[in-house]
Amino acid sequence: MKKHIRLALATLLLAAMMFAAWQIPASAEAKDVKDLTIGIIYLTSEHPYYQAHAEHTRNYATELGFNLREIDGKLDQANMATQMENLIAQKVDGIVYCLLEATPASVDINAAQDAGIPVVTFAIKHDDATASCPFVGLDEFDAGRLGGIKAGELYLEKFPSQQANVTVIEAPGVQATINRSDGFFAGFSSVVTDANLVIRLDGNGQKEKAMNVTEDVLQSHPEINVFFGSNGDQGLGALAALEAQGRGTLDTELVVSHDGSEPEVLKIIDPTSALKIANANRPKACAQACIDTLLEIINGERDMKDTSDILVETAVITGEDINACQEFIRVEYCSTTQLPGATN
DSSP states (O other), X not given: OHXXXXXXXXXXXXXXXXXXXXXXXXXXXXXXXXXOEEEEEESOSSSHHHHHHHHHHHHHHHHHTOEEEEEEOTTOHHHHHHHHHHHHHTXXXXXXXXXXSTTHHHHHHHHHHHTTOOEEEESSOOOTTTOOOOEEEOOHHHHHHHHHHXXXXXXXXXXXXXXXXXXXXXXXXXXXXXXXXXXXXXXXXXXXTTOEEEEEEEOTTOHHHHHHHHHHHHHHOTTOOEEEESSHHHHHHHHHHHHHTTOOSTTTOEEEEEEOOHHHHHHHTXXXXXEEEEXXXXXXXXXXXXXXXXXHHHTXXXXXXXXXXXXXXXXEEXXXXXXXXXXXXXXXXXXXXXXXXXXX
C-alpha cells in the first residue's frame, strides 16, 4: 500500500513539474545573444554625443555577438515612426529608441510591443501616460544643477562684485533640455543668490541657431554675462556669437555647456575661452545600459512594460585636471586627440 502511495505522489509531482514548465512563457527562456538582431534609432547622426553612442553600441555588439541595425532618426519624428514600422516588419528581437516627441512616439512603442518586440527608450523619455517601457538616460535636472553649482563658484571667484545676468539656450520642444536649464539656474542661483535669469532662448539644439539667437539677444541685452547651452552645440554656438563680437573670454563672461564632447573640452582647456564648464554625458555607459536593459527583457529578467528609469551618472568637466579631461574624451567620446599638457 505504501509503495502505491509513493508511486502516486511521484506521479503527481512529475505532472506538476511538467505543467509548471509548460506555463513558462517562451520569453523567459534565455536566448543566445548571437542569434539576436537589435534595432537602434538615434536622434541624429550629426551630433558628437550620438556619434560616440553609436560607436560604443557597435563595439558592444561586436563584443557580445548580436546583429545590429542602426538608423539615423534625423531629428524627425515622422521619419522615426516610419523606421519603427520597418523594424517591426523586419521582426527584430528588440529596439532601442531615441525619440524626439514623447507622446507621438507612444504609438510606435505600443505597436512594437503588440508585435512582441520589446523597446527601451533613451536620452529623451517617452510619455509614461501613453506608453510603458524602461527608459535609460540622465537625471537631467540634477546634471544641470551640479554644473550650475560649479559655475556659481567660479563666477563668484572671477566676478565677485558684478551682477550675474543669465540666459539659457535650449530646445523648447525637448523636455530634457528644459530640465537641464532649470537645474542649471537652480544650482547657479543657490550659490549666486542674486542671479537674474534675463531670458530663455530657443537654440533648437543646433550650433548655428544658438549662435544666431545669441547674436540677437546681445543687441537687446548686452548685460548678459552668463550663458548656459543645454547641449554642447548650443554652448559652442553661444560662445561663437560672443567671440564674433570681441567677447567670449573669462574676462567678460562665463559660458557653460552640456555634453562634454571633444569640441567643448578643447574650449574649456583654452585659457582665452569663456567656456569653462561642461555637464558631461557618458555615452559609453549609456550605450551599454541600453543594450543590457533590452537583453534583460528578451531573456525574461525584466517585464516588457516595466517603467523603471535606469539613470546613468554624469560628470562635471572644468579643465582643472587635464589628464582627467584626456581620459574622459578618450573613453567616452572615442577621441584620439592628445590634449596639450596631458601626460596620459
